Amino acid sequence: xxxxxxxxxxxxxxxxxxxxxxxxxxxxxxxxxxxxxxxxxxxxxxxxxxxxxxxxxxxxxxxxxxxxxxxxxxxxxxxxxxxxxxxxxxxxxxxxxxxxxxxxxxxxxx
Amino acid sequence: xxxxxxxxxxxxxxxxxxxxxxxxxxxxxxxxxxxxxxxxxxxxxxxxxxxxxxxxxxxxxxxxxxxxxxxxxxxxxxxxxxxxxxxxxxxxxxxxxxxxxxxxxxxxxxxxxxxxxxxxxxxxxxxxxxxxxxxxxxxxxxxxxxxxxxxxxxxxxxxxxxxxxxxxxxxxxxxxxxxxxxxxxxxxxxxxxxxxxxxxxxxxxxxxxxxxxxxxxxxxxxxxxxxxxxxxxxxxxxxxxxxxxxxxxxxxxxxxxxxxxxxxxxxxxxxxxxxxxxxxxxxxxxxxxxxxxxxxxxxxxxxxxxxxxxxxxxxxxxxxxxxxxxxxxxxxxxxxxxxxxxxxxxxxxxxxxxxxxxxxxxxxxxxxxxxxxxxxxxxxxxxxxxxxxxxxxxxxxxxxxxxxxxxxxxxxxxxxxxxxxxxxxxxxxxxxxxxxxxxxxxxxxxxxxxxxxxxxxxxxxxxxxxxxxxxxxxxxxxxxxxxxxxxxxxxxxxxxxxxxxxxxxxxxxxxxxxxxxxxxxxxxxxxxxxxxxxxxxxxxxxxxxxxxxxxxxxxxxxxxxxxxxxxxxxxxxxxxxxxxxxxxxx
Numbered sequence: 001x002x003x004x005x006x007x008x009x010x011x012x013x014x015x016x017x018x019x020x021x022x023x024x025x026x027x028x029x030x031x032x033x034x035x036x037x038x039x040x041x042x043x044x045x046x047x048x049x050x051x052x053x054x055x056x057x058x059x060x061x062x063x064x065x066x067x068x069x070x071x072x073x074x075x076x077x078x079x080x081x082x083x084x085x086x087x088x089x090x091x092x093x094x095x096x097x098x099x100x101x102x103x104x105x106x107x108x109x110x
Numbered sequence: 111x112x113x114x115x116x117x118x119x120x121x122x123x124x125x126x127x128x129x130x131x132x133x134x135x136x137x138x139x140x141x142x143x144x145x146x147x148x149x150x151x152x153x154x155x156x157x158x159x160x161x162x163x164x165x166x167x168x169x170x171x172x173x174x175x176x177x178x179x180x181x182x183x184x185x186x187x188x189x190x191x192x193x194x195x196x197x198x199x200x201x202x203x204x205x206x207x208x209x210x211x212x213x214x215x216x217x218x219x220x221x222x223x224x225x226x227x228x229x230x231x232x233x234x235x236x237x238x239x240x241x242x243x244x245x246x247x248x249x250x251x252x253x254x255x256x257x258x259x260x261x262x263x264x265x266x267x268x269x270x271x272x273x274x275x276x277x278x279x280x281x282x283x284x285x286x287x288x289x290x291x292x293x294x295x296x297x298x299x300x301x302x303x304x305x306x307x308x309x310x311x312x313x314x315x316x317x318x319x320x321x322x323x324x325x326x327x328x329x330x331x332x333x334x335x336x337x338x339x340x341x342x343x344x345x346x347x348x349x350x351x352x353x354x355x356x357x358x359x360x361x362x363x364x365x366x367x368x369x370x371x372x373x374x375x376x377x378x379x380x381x382x383x384x385x386x387x388x389x390x391x392x393x394x395x396x397x398x399x400x401x402x403x404x405x406x407x408x409x410x411x412x413x414x415x416x417x418x419x420x421x422x423x424x425x426x427x428x429x430x431x432x433x434x435x436x437x438x439x440x441x442x443x444x445x446x447x448x449x450x451x452x453x454x455x456x457x458x459x460x461x462x463x464x465x466x467x468x469x470x471x472x473x474x475x476x477x478x479x480x481x482x483x484x485x486x487x488x489x490x491x492x493x494x495x496x497x498x499x500x501x502x503x504x505x506x507x508x509x510x511x512x513x514x515x516x517x518x519x520x521x522x523x524x525x526x527x528x529x530x531x532x533x534x535x536x537x538x539x540x541x542x543x544x545x546x547x548x549x550x551x552x553x554x555x556x557x558x559x560x561x562x563x564x565x566x567x568x569x570x571x572x573x574x575x576x577x578x579x580x581x582x583x584x585x586x587x588x589x590x591x592x593x594x595x596x597x598x599x600x601x602x603x604x605x606x607x608x609x610x611x612x613x614x615x616x617x618x619x620x621x622x623x624x625x626x627x628x629x630x631x632x633x634x635x636x637x638x639x640x641x642x643x644x645x646x647x648x649x650x651x652x653x654x655x656x657x658x659x660x661x662x663x664x665x666x667x668x669x670x671x672x673x674x675x676x677x678x679x680x681x682x683x684x685x686x687x688x689x690x691x692x693x694x695x696x
Contacts, residue, residue: 012131012134012135013134014138017134020162020166023166024165024166024169027166027169027170027172027173028169030173030176030177031169031172031173031176034173034176034177034179035176038176038179057214057215060212060214060215061214061215061266063209063212064209064212064214064289064291065291067208067209067210067212067291067292068291068292068293070208071291071292071293071295071337071341072295072337072338072340072341072342073292073295073337073340073341073345074292074293076341076345087342087659087662087663089662090584090585090586090662090672091585093666093672095672
């Protein structure tokens with residue numbers, strides 16, 4: 001069987017040579033496509049990474065802006081200056097269990 | 111493709127095929143001829159097969175590896191992202207995760223005048239786009255024969271503005287800059303770092319190694335402060351600065367059980383984004399770096415040691431009917447009642463005579479030992495490198511003991527006082543203060559008994575209900591506290607008109623002795639008496655009302671609920687506190 005691989009010929013070419021040529025071609029093409037795909041993937045990953053980095057920088061910038069805008073001291077200043085708001089007094093607070101009593105005292109709204 | 115070209119191409123392909131087939135046949139014939147000549151040929155074939163097998167294996171290995179790299183490889187993945195740049199610092203966040211300090215990408219602007227077509231146009235456009243650009247530096251760069259640095263820390267929008275000028279001689283380079291998005295808020299606690307990424311003040315300096323390590327790990331560093339509490343504290347301190355125009359005002363809010371500093375403010379303050387442009391005086395964190403004779407606030411410690419050591423109990427009495435003479439010195443009660451007083455009366459009337467007698471009963475050694483245990487004889491135990499050493503008496507004779515018992519003759523930082531008050535109020539454990547968020551309560555070391563701590567909580571509450579601290583009461587929050595008003599030493603003598611006024615508060619004072627409680631300490635350096643306070647500038651008129659308002663505002667953030675049986679606003683306004691001033695001579 002194995003000996004026939006070395007002696008049988010197809011159109012003048014021995015089978016073993018054809019098999020070897022085929023394997024070699026498959027391997028060369030396989031390596032080529034794998035490397036080409038890897039190169040493409042690598043480039044794509046680099047681009048995505050750069051995009052992520054840029055987005056992260058933007059997110060951090062926005063987070064910093066948000067921290068500035070939501071700074072309680074700033075909000076207090078603005079709410080006092082433009083809306084006349086002040087810290088709530090104790091007389092305007094009630095625990096959750098006091099809500100029913102408050103609504104009873106207030107009576108139904110018309 | 112035209113038919114003629116196609117035919118030519120076919121002819122060439124046929125020729126190449128024939129040449130290839132002919133070549134293979136030639137090799138085959140060579141093998142056959144060799145075979146006819148003997149066994150050597152078999153060996154040759156075997157060798158050829160062996161070499162082909164080796165090549166085949168090499169190609170298979172390469173193929174497998176290439177396939178694996180293409181399909182499963184991690185090269186360039188996010189997990190292999192570049193390490194943080196040198197000098198990178200982690201974000202600082204408050205206990206709720208709000209951003210306090212962050213490294214942001216900025217841009218440095220460079221100019222290469224060799225690439226400029228029109229120097230005048232470049233100058234005009236740049237000055238219009240960047241008004242802050244140094245004219246001198248621009249002129250130097252324009253005259254140079256190489257690429258020059260023009261300005262750094264450009265924000266993305268500024269970069270965009272310059273980029274849109276379309277000048278080819280300008281280029282940008284990324285650079286990390288530390289940004290403090292909350293500006294002046296908690297500036298003394300957060301501190302600031304230089305452009306090289308080295309912490310220079312506050313947490314930035316104190317936690318420098320931790321911040322760098324966290325940056326490498328990509329994690330933020332969580333501080334103990336709560337920005338909401340900080341905002342309320344700063345707002346009330348600014349109110350004091352406006353009304354009483356003192357040299358400085360400091361405020362500290364701590365969790366007595368864990369030692370966490372929930373807020374720390376020192377006015378005047380600064381913007382850490384432009385720290386270099388602030389007056390040097392504004393950069394001083396008076397809560398940590400300044401020491402004061404705290405006055406009657408110190409009585410908290412004297413009473414705590416008296417109760418803990420058994421020198422006194424709640425039924426003890428002190429004769430304050432006459433001034434106390436120690437050698438050449440006479441100690442008075444500024445608003446004394448001139449009678450025999452109970453322990454509680456001594457505390458709530460802030461009697462210097464009664465407190466001095468308690469201190470003398472305890473003795474110098476004991477006083478020193480307890481003060482040391484409360485952390486008053488050393489820099490405040492906290493991460494901040496600004497924490498100042500106290501100024502201590504050289505000897506602890508009777509005069510010094512009497513003075514120290516009511517807060518004279520010994521100067522300590524407000525932070526040290528806050529730490530000591532926390533130990534008295536948390537059940538008796540001294541827990542070092544920390545600016546880092548804690549996940550559990552540290553063990554601490556016992557300095558007074560839980561019973562003595564409970565008694566002190568009751569005394570503090572009584573002082574707010576009936577004593578010098580009535581203006582600090584916050585409806586339903588069970589506030590306790592002690593006022594302090596110490597004359598400042600100027601030129602070696604106590605100056606009656608210049609006070610350090612303070613108020614040390616604790617809330618809530620009820621519940622189990624080891625329950626979570628909060629300490630609020632307000633210290634005002636040289637407040638001026640005003641019409642609204644009838645000319646008074648003492649702790650009861652300056653620091654105490656502010657402490658009460660701070661507590662009123664921060665209690666909801668801290669989860670402290672009001673009780674419905676509170677003495678409400680009308681009652682708060684009714685009573686004016688008695689005045690007490692601690693004095694002495696050096």
